[in-house]
Amino acid sequence: FDERANRIANALAARGMGKGDKVLHLMLNSINWLEAYFGIIRTGAWAVPLNFRFTSDDIKYCADIAEAKTMILGQEFTERVEPIRPQLPTIKDYIFVGENTPADMEGFEDIIEKASPEPLKVALTAGDECGLYFTSGTTGDPKPILLTHKNMECAAVTEAEHHYQQREDNFILIPPMYHTGAKMHWFGNLLVGGRATIVTEIELKSIFEAVEQERGTIVWLPVPWVQDILGALDRGELKLKDYDLSSWRLM
Template sequence: MPITDLLERNSKLYGEETALVEINPEIQEQQRVTWKEYELIQPTSAVPYRREITWSVFDEKANRVANLLLSRGLKKGQKVAILLMNCLEWLPIYFGILKAGCIAVPLNFRYTSQEIDYCLKLSEADVLFFGPEFIGRVEAIVPKFSHKLLMFFVGESCPSFAEDYHRATANCSSVAPKVLIDDEDESAIYYSSGTTGFPKAILLKHAALLQAARMEAIHHATTHEDVFLCIPPLYHTGAKMHWFGSLFTGGKAVLLKGNSPQAIFHAVSQERCTIVWLLVPWCQDILAALDRGDLKLEDYQLSQWRLMHIGAQPVPPSLIKHWLSYFPHHKYDTNYGLSESTGPGCVHLGMDNIHKVGAIGVPGYGWKCKIVDENDQPVPQGEVGELCVKGPGVMVGYYHDPQATQAVLKDGWLHTGDMAKQDEDGFYFLVDRKKDVIISGGENLYPVQIEDFLSAYPKVHDVAVIGLPDKRLGEIAAAIIQLKEGMACTESEINQFCMDLPRYKRPRKIIFANVPRNPTGKIEKPKLREQYCGVRLVEAQAKG
């Protein structure tokens, strides 16, 4: 069954119920509407910072997009790109592309013109839907296309080189087109993070999307009554595949265009959200605001909030313990995955395994896992090796890159590039990225382990550990530490705290600076290496 069948089913079963809500706190603040006034607004009120659509309207809008594409001559299998910030139009456009039998190509909103041009050409896209934030970047690449790239602008004041999306779809039929779609048909191309150069194009099937939806609902016991708060960007598999749990059950979801602690709590309170997926930086910000007293639990209606889960990056155990001190009734889950596995869930902790905080968990619904050495042989339990996963969500391959595909896909097993180990209870623990391992004096140092340790220090807000060149040891560990707001700290304090680490794991350099993270919450270590390698740094001598 293609994923589009779920949307059509929801339209029939829950047609007049709310499917999607968009909240834009920035517009709200510009209009000087107080949060207390916002709390008094009824969910159905027509306010510019809150928009919503029902399941029937969602399906109708998707049908109009599909019929628009077909009317312009697009055929099954052609590629259609999306370059939008999170908005109410995003998912109907995505599903309209799929309903036309085309392949959806979501693009990272941080891409430069050069990267947009590269990704459009690599995917062989024939159509681009884009928003007002990208007019300049898109206009710059128009002359670079030898063929006519059909462009639809989603917003007000359409530029001359594109067509207005709303006008173009207004006269299109709202009835589903008669395009036969099969589970084995190709559905989407997602791009890797591109941390080692230009991103790779990851090709997925409809069967993989449906697996993600079913798995999400099972993992988190999602029901029709649940309300999911979605904050991360929809171009990424993480946000979309978690929302698929709402699609699978016909539940309501809220797209929040902001991630401040106040905005998150107000959205949870006003929309009665029950499931919230957060990234590590947002959790850190919420906890810091609660600790300072800037955020007070009693000011919000949060009792219905049952599950907080995190994915996209390693999660320090100290962070979750801190979280549970404020929310002892919360279920917690962490989800591991990558775009090559159709997003999160190939490994997941499980809501009843809070005693294993720190682990990424056990194989997800329908998945198998193993840990192998450099010769592709299984390692003994407890030893570190590369994590491999196998299941119905594994990608078809990297589009137009058979060599890269063969390097990571072997006998159906996806080699993740992540180093992990398995404990005696069968739980997997992420150790680090294979390429991020620091080899210092012949010893393997895994930055995540050091980061988890330093995260427990009360003054530390965020931390990243990278390897820097060293003539004697080859590499040394450097800790970039972002302090909590208003905190002062010295290198000697950090060195003293690190005395509880084995000597070889203690960072040799301490740098007090901000820790950059990308839109999905991952630490941008290539950026840190570029910034600090070769730069004269203040050295902190590891004592002991």
């Protein structure tokens, strides 16, 4: 994971990305999501994670606000991005995560394979910016929120101490990682060297299956999902006796 993040950082730097530049990050939850995220911020650039529900207009709006130079996108978003590409003059490089890379984009695995695995030497301070996050735009246009490396460091330390996260923990990552809550709760586990399991199939039973199969210890869930679980248990659609959840210590 560390080496692949280094390779992404070096690949981005070779394409002119550096301190203060912005990279749009539009992907569904996956290990590639995290590799790309850490690769971006290791260059000194700002990661700009986008809500996977954003429409083409939302994506264009955020790209304009951020003045992004590069976009890393999953194959699921091609149909939303292609129509607006002529309206995104600041974006020079498109990096495609998935199969059948379009001819005018670069493949994620291709750039990783060709890049150096060595750490990129970039002078960064805790006060340097590392991420531009957008709200979901439920009451208007998405609103940008700027975060620094110090913000991320504090999130990691706070979560590790508040939840007593340890190396033996396995954090079950479920909510979309473009959201700060999904990542920052997990950051504590990363800080202490714990495992993470990324769940991509969002069904209630998938949560219990992940805990049982991967011996998950920590699960972060939004309140509506918890309510759905409790409702399913009350209705008998989920049965606790069907799963070994003995490893699960914190929600």
